[in-house]
Amino acid sequence: EVQLVESGGALVQPGRSLRLSCVGSGFAFDDHAMHWVRQAPGKGLEWISGINWNDEDIDYADSVKGRFTISRDNAKNSLYLQMNGLTADDTAVYYCAKDIASAPGYIDSWGQGTLVTVSS
Amino acid sequence: DIQMTQSPSTLSASVGDRVTITCRASQSISTWLAWYQQKPGKAPTLLIYRASSLQKGVPSRFSGSGSGTEFTLTISSLQPDDFATYYCQQYSQYSWTFGQGTKMEIK
Numbered sequence: 001e002v003q004l005v006e007s008g009g010a011l012v013q014p015g016r017s018l019r020l021s022c023v024g025s026g027f028a029f030d031d032h033a034m035h036w037v038r039q040a041p042g043k044g045l046e047w048i049s050g051i052n053w054n055d056e057d058i059d060y061a062d063s064v065k066g067r068f069t070i071s072r073d074n075a076k077n078s079l080y081l082q083m084n085g086l087t088a089d090d091t092a093v094y095y096c097a098k099d100i101a102s103a104p105g106y107i108d109s110w111g112q113g114t115l116v117t118v119s120s
Numbered sequence: 121d122i123q124m125t126q127s128p129s130t131l132s133a134s135v136g137d138r139v140t141i142t143c144r145a146s147q148s149i150s151t152w153l154a155w156y157q158q159k160p161g162k163a164p165t166l167l168i169y170r171a172s173s174l175q176k177g178v179p180s181r182f183s184g185s186g187s188g189t190e191f192t193l194t195i196s197s198l199q200p201d202d203f204a205t206y207y208c209q210q211y212s213q214y215s216w217t218f219g220q221g222t223k224m225e226i227k
Contacts, residue, residue, distance in 0.1 A: 044207065044220050045207055045218040047218065050214065062121070062215065095163055106154045106209075107154070108175070109166075
């Protein structure tokens with residue numbers, strides 16, 4: 001069974017940084033692209049970043065480009081999201097998501113999410 | 121970026137009804153479209169991929185159709201478990217984008 005477990009969500013002040021982690025199990029982690037998708041309270045889903053299996057194809061939504069960095073460690077079955085310069089607009093549940101393929105395909109599994117709250 | 125527009129935003133229906141949700145893309149995405157269901161407080165789950173392919177384990181009352189810029193998700197006979205929010209998402213090109221969601225409510 002595929003499992004994705006996010007961690008690292010917290011209450012953080014505006015302008016500060018935070019790093020989210022996601023550990024995958026139940027599948028060959030290094031065979032799949034991975035993504036981060038967020039959902040602000042009461043709002044819809046927003047894809048924010050994706051990374052293919054070997055880091056060669058990475059992209060970001062304009063809303064986070066230049067502030068967030070996605071990375072992965074296949075040896076640890078882990079996906080990361082480094083978030084810098086956080087603002088109130090970044091307050092959301094952040095989901096780690098597994099792609100069906102090694103390069104961007106579509107999301108077939110989601111983690112349970114981790115909450116990031118940006119507030120003074 | 122490709123914009124995805126869903127309609128309606130809210131749909132009131134009864135158990136047993138046939139319901140359809142529409143998703144329009146701002147440019148052609150061929151059939152690179154997925155549909156997800158999300159219940160309150162839970163992560164989304166995949167229903168449909170490649171516009172019309174049913175994900176394993178998803179009941180056959182769910183179906184998807186369309187190509188290019190116009191897509192639909194149909195539930196043939198609404199069940200109590202289907203009251204949730206539904207999202208379309210294009211994966212034709214980065215940045216991926218979702219529709220704003222359609223909330224299915226009990227009439």
